[in-house]
Amino acid sequence: MPGLSAExxxxxxxxxxxxxxxxxxxxxFALAAxxxxxxKSFPGKQLFNGLVHLPLVLPxxxxxxxxxxxxxxxxxxGILFADLFGLTFIFRWTGAALxxxxxxxxxxxxxxxxxxxxxxxxxxxxxxxxxxxxxWVFLTVTLPLILPGILAGAVLGFARGLGEFGATxxxxxxxxxxxxxxxxxxxxxxxxxGGEPAALRLVIIxxxxxxxxxxISELVATRVARRIGGA
Amino acid sequence: xxxxxxxxxAFPGFRLDAAFEAPAGLTVLFGxxxxxxxxxxxxxxxxxxxxxxxxxxxxxxxxxxxxGLWLPPHRRRIGYVFQEGRLFPHMTVRQNLAxxxxxxxxxxxxxxxxxxxELLGIGHLLTRRPGALxxxxxxxxxxxxxxxxxxxxxxxxxxxxxxxxxxxxxxLPYLERLRDETRVPILYVSHSxxxxxxxxxxxxxxxxxxxxRTGPAAEVLADPASAQAIGLAEAGAVIEARVVGEEADxxxxxxxxxxxxxxxxxxxxxxxxxxxxxxxxxVILSRGAPQGLSALNILPGRVEAVHLGEGxxxxxxxxxxxxxxxxxxxxRSVVALGLAPGTxxxxxxxxxxxxxxxxxxx
Numbered sequence: 041m042p043g044l045s046a047e048x049x050x051x052x053x054x055x056x057x058x059x060x061x062x063x064x065x066x067x068x069f070a071l072a073a074x075x076x077x078x079x080k081s082f083p084g085k086q087l088f089n090g091l092v093h094l095p096l097v098l099p100x101x102x103x104x105x106x107x108x109x110x111x112x113x114x115x116x117x118g119i120l121f122a123d124l125f126g127l128t129f130i131f132r133w134t135g136a137a138l139x140x141x142x143x144x145x146x147x148x149x150x151x152x153x154x155x156x157x158x159x160x161x162x163x164x165x166x167x168x169x170x171x172x173x174x175x176w177v178f179l180t181v182t183l184p185l186i187l188p189g190i191l192a193g194a195v196l197g198f199a200r201g202l203g204e205f206g207a208t209x210x211x212x213x214x215x216x217x218x219x220x221x222x223x224x225x226x227x228x229x230x231x232x233x234g235g236e237p238a239a240l241r242l243v244i245i246x247x248x249x250x251x252x253x254x255x256i257s258e259l260v261a262t263r264v265a266r267r268i269g270g271a
Numbered sequence: 272x273x274x275x276x277x278x279x280x281a282f283p284g285f286r287l288d289a290a291f292e293a294p295a296g297l298t299v300l301f302g303x304x305x306x307x308x309x310x311x312x313x314x315x316x317x318x319x320x321x322x323x324x325x326x327x328x329x330x331x332x333x334x335x336x337x338x339g340l341w342l343p344p345h346r347r348r349i350g351y352v353f354q355e356g357r358l359f360p361h362m363t364v365r366q367n368l369a370x371x372x373x374x375x376x377x378x379x380x381x382x383x384x385x386x387x388x389e390l391l392g393i394g395h396l397l398t399r400r401p402g403a404l405x406x407x408x409x410x411x412x413x414x415x416x417x418x419x420x421x422x423x424x425x426x427x428x429x430x431x432x433x434x435x436x437x438x439x440x441x442x443l444p445y446l447e448r449l450r451d452e453t454r455v456p457i458l459y460v461s462h463s464x465x466x467x468x469x470x471x472x473x474x475x476x477x478x479x480x481x482x483x484r485t486g487p488a489a490e491v492l493a494d495p496a497s498a499q500a501i502g503l504a505e506a507g508a509v510i511e512a513r514v515v516g517e518e519a520d521x522x523x524x525x526x527x528x529x530x531x532x533x534x535x536x537x538x539x540x541x542x543x544x545x546x547x548x549x550x551x552x553x554v555i556l557s558r559g560a561p562q563g564l565s566a567l568n569i570l571p572g573r574v575e576a577v578h579l580g581e582g583x584x585x586x587x588x589x590x591x592x593x594x595x596x597x598x599x600x601x602x603r604s605v606v607a608l609g610l611a612p613g614t615x616x617x618x619x620x621x622x623x624x625x626x627x628x629x630x631x632x633x
Contacts, residue, residue, distance in 0.1 A: 165318050166357040168344040170420045171374025177345075180370075184361045267361060267400075 044241070050217055051225035052245055058133060058221055059201030062141035063148075063194050070148035070193060077149070078156035095207075096146040104210025107139060111211075135212035136219045140204045144197030151196055155189020156182070188261045195257035199250055222246045274298070274424055274456055278314050278324035287311070287321070287480040296472030297450040297457040299488070301464075301501070307480040308460040312426050315458065316351050317344035328424050328456075345374065350417030350455075352427040356409040358401035364412050365397040371420025381421030382453065390452070391415045391445050407438035411445060418453070425449075425457040431466065446470055464505040468492065468548040476500045493595035495578030495586035498551065506586065507550040510594040514543045522567075528592030529570040532620070551586060554598035555619040558608055568620040572596060574610050589618055596620075 044052075073092055077085070095103050111118040111129045121127045129135035159182055167177040205223040212219040214228060226242045229235035277290040287307045300308040313319040315326050317333065320341065326333045328349075334341050350371070358367050368384060375381070388394050391411040401409060410430050417425060430446075431439045443466075450457060450470060461467060467474060471488035476497060483500050484491050489509050491497050498506035512525035512532060523537040525545065532547070539545060561569060572591030579585050585605045589596045596618050600610075610616070 160357075162353070162355070162357055163359060165344070166351070166353060167359070167370070169316050169318070169347075169349060169351040170371035170416065171345050171348070172370075173343075173345050176374075181359060 044245075045238070047216065047225070048238070048242060048245070051220055051222050051242065052249075054133060054136075054217070054219075055202055055221040055246075056249075058136045058140050058204075059198050061134075061137040062144060062201040063198045065137070066141040066145050066148060066197060067190070067194055070145055070197070071152055071190065073145075074149045074152035074156055074193075078153045079161075092149050093146045095143050100143065100204070100206025101210050103142060104139060104207035107135075107142065107207065107211040111135070111138065129212065131212050131215055131218060133218050136204075136208050136221060137201075139207040139211045140201035141197075143204050143207055144200035147196040147200055148193035151193035152186060152189050155186035155192075158189075159185045188264045191257055191261055191264070195253055198253055202246065202250060202253075273329065274315070274458060275325075275327045276311065276315060278311060278321045278326070280310065280314065280319070280321040280324070282310075285480060289477065289480065289482045291475045291482050291485045293456060293458055293473055293475070295454070295456050297446075297459055297470050298473040298475060299467050299471040300458065300460045300475050300477060301462065301467055301471075302477035303462060305479075306477040308462075308477055309428055310480075311477075312351075312428050312458060312460055315424075316349050316426055317342060317347050331423075348375075348379075348421070348423045350420050350422030350425045352410075352413050352417045352425065352430045354429045354432055356401070356413040358404075358409060358412060358416070360401050362400070363397065364393065364399050364401070364404070367401065367412060367416050368397075368419050370416060371422075375421040379421040381455070382418050384419060387415045387418050390448055405438075406434050407441045410434060410438070410442055414442075414445070414449070418449070418455070422455060425455050427457060427459045429460050429462070431461075431463075443469060464501060464507070465548070468507075468509045468546060489595075493588065493597060495576055495588045495597060498578065498586045498597065498599075499580065505550070506552075506597060506599065507548055508595050508597045509546050509548050510596070512545050512547045514539050514541050514545065516541045527570075527594055529572065529594050529596070530592070532570075533567045549596055549620055551597035551599035553621050554596060555621075556587060556589070556598050556600060556604070556608065556610065557617045557619060558614075559617075561617055561619060564619065566619045566621055570596065570618045570620065572616065572618055574612055574614040574616060576612060577605055577610055579605075589616070591618060 077089055109115055111121070113130055118129060127134065129138050163181055164177050167181045172180065203223055204221070205227070208219060208221065209224060214220050214224045220228065222242055222245065226239045229239040229242065273295070274293040278287060280287045287310050289307060289311055300311060302308050310319060314321045314324065315333070323336045325335045325337065332340055333347050359370065362370070388397070391414060393408065393411050393415060396404060396408055396412065404412065414430065431442055434442070447470065459470065467488065474486065474488040474491040475482055476484040476491065478500050484494065484497050493508045510527055512527045514537060515524040515526050517523050517536065521536050522533045525532045525534060525547065537545070570591045572589040574587055575590045576588040577585060579602060583601050583603070585600050585602050587598045587600055587605065587610055589598060598618060
C-alpha cells in the first residue's frame, strides 16, 4: 500500500487480528449470555445482567486494571490459563484481544438479546410438536431467525475491538508488533513532534475500515432479513 | 385408535377438570372462548403440564401424573395445527412441510409429501416463503406440515378462526378429505356450530372447564339439553340426506329418512350423501297437516322430548323417520299445542334455513 510505513501496516494488521480474534472468541459466550438473559429466569439474574454490562459503564482504564489484576502474571486467572493452556496475556497481542473482547462483550450481548426476544417462543413450541428436541429447535429455528442480531452484535464487537484504547494500554501496555493497535499507534504518533501526518494517515485507515465493516454488515443483514421476511 | 384424556389443572380464577374419550374420526372440542378447549389441547400436546392427568393415544400413555410419566412435546408424535399457523418464516413452504419428517421414527407410517401436497392443493406454493402466502394458503401449509410429521394424532386449534368466510369455504373440503382419507384421529377445537355440523364425528361440549356432554356429533346436536351449551341461536339438528336430482325450477331434491326436502340448487351430483343442518329456530311445529302455506319442506314426526329452559323458551325434539329435528318454541306454544312425548305433529322447515355453508358431505 503506497504511503503506508511498515509500522503503519503492522498496526493495521495487528488491529484486525486482535479485533477478529476477540469477536470470534467472545461471540459464542455472548450468544449463551444473551439466551440466558432473554429466555431463562434464575436467581441472581439481575446480578449477572449487571456483570455483563459492567465494561460498558466502567471507565476503560478501570476494566484494564481489573484485567491486569486477574490475568496478570500473578493474577489467579492468569496463572490458571498459563497452567491449563500455556496461554499468557500480559504484554502480548492475546492480552489486547482479551481486552477488546471484554469491552465488546456487552454490545454483542445486547444486540443478540434483542434478536432472541423478537423470536416468538410459539415458533419454538411448534418445532417441538413436530418432533424436534431442544438443541434441534435452537439450531433450526431460533438460530437462523436471530442471525441478523448475531451479525449486528459481531460488527459492533469488531468495531469496538478496532477502537479499543483505554483497557488495552492499561492492561498490556503499548508494544509495537504485540499490543500497539491502530488507536495506540495514533496516540504514539501524536506523542512525538512532527507525528501528525502519520497520525492522520492512521486515522483515515481506521475510518475506512470501520465504515467498510459497517457497510458489509448492513448489506448482509438486509439480505438475511429479506430471506426471513418472505417473498 | 382412540384418544383418552383426563385432566385437572388450576389457573388463577379458572379450574379445568375434563375427561373424555375420542374414537377414530374427527372429534370437536366445542365451547365458548375461555371454556378451556385450548388448555386441553396444549396439555395433550405437552406444551402445558397439568396438575393432574392422564392422556393416552391408542393405548400409549403420553403423560400420567400417577406414575410421574411426562413425555416432552417432541416425543409425543402429535401434529399440532395452530390457530395462527406458526409457519417458520425463514424456510420455504417445502422446507416447512419437510421439517417434521426427519424427526419421525424409522418405520413410522403415514402420508408422503406428494399425496399431502395434492390433497391440500399446495403444489404451486412449494418454493415460496410463508411471508408471501395468503391466510388460507398458510392454513393449508400448516395442516400439511403437521400431517407430514407422521403423527399418531392431529390437534387443530381453531385453524379457520382467523379466516374470512370465503377462505373457510376453501379449507373445509380439505379437512373433510383429511377426516375421510387418513386414518389419523383428529382433535379439533372450534366454537363454530357450522364447522361442528360439517366436520364432527364426535362432539365434546365444554363449559367453564368442564365437559358438559360428549358423544356422537349428531346425537349430541339433537339433544335438546345440549342446546343451552351450544347457544340457542345456533342450536339445531344435523341430518343426513341423499341428493335425488334437480327440478326444472332450479330446486334440488334431497331424500331424508323423514321425507323429501327441496333446497335451492346444491352443488352435488345425484346420489351424493350430504349433511344438512336445520336450525331449531327455523322450525315451526303444527299439530295438523298444514295447508295453504308457502313453506315447501314439511316433515311429519313424533315428539320425543320437551326441554323447558329457564326463560320463556323451550326446545322440542322430534323423531322424524330415523332422524331427529329440533324446534325452538315458546313455552306458551308448547302448552297451547299440548306438546308432550308421543304427540304426532308436523315440522315446517323454511327452505332458506339450510345454508350453503352448513351443507357438507358426510
